[in-house]
Amino acid sequence: MTDTIITQSEAVLVAIDIAKSRHEVLLQIPGTKRRRRFTILNKLDDFNRLIAILMDYGCTVRMAVIRASRNNQLPIEAAQLLLVARARA
Template sequence: MTDIIITQTAPVLVAIDISKARDEVLIAIADKKRCRRLTVLNQLDDFNRLITSLACYGRPVRVAFEATGNYHRALAYHLAAAGFELKLVSSVALARTREALHNSWDKNDPKDAQVILHMMEIGNEQFYHDPLVRGTNDIQELSKTHDIVSKSKTELWHRVVAPSFNPLSAAVFS
């Protein structure tokens, strides 16, 4: 009789807490109890070092992170180019889960990486679409420009109207 052995390779889970200068990385492998912790500077050589160390596992890699301003975009681009699966964690869900797990609102980067890893394990993650790769970067930049222009226009309107606004005259005309 033929023995059929189906090996299922569980992905390497990588949780990244993004910040301006450096990123806290937590790597979990299915058959190991301890997680590996790395600090990656927002520099190309550190991105390449991270990609090389993740590729050495010989398993599929799933990376999750919380989008922070635009600081996540460079690292996400390089990780996607390396062929890793990227996931996004909601900022609100991360904050609520952190409060529930640690019974505190206290925030620090290694703790956030642990919470992101927990959220990956329970499947509480979203799809990440890189606007540069998907070709929606121009639309996103136009949207941001429109938002800034609209806010500036409203601010200017309030500056012009507010000094001449008299609550008594407003009551008369209403």
């Protein structure tokens, strides 16, 4: 019988707060306690920049995208908790 061993490298956790013209991005990088936070505009160049940033880490990426609806906006930091819970599952 063959044993299957699945190993997962640590993932870059990404939370994106979606808005009409700009999006707030929060990254949790493996091996660091600090988070990287920045804003991207709703333009192709900025999406390409985000993709390049994520590819530079060379890790698996786990992402949560939050979109505010009416007055039920979820802070981007809360999205990171969702990511951590999913990463442990």
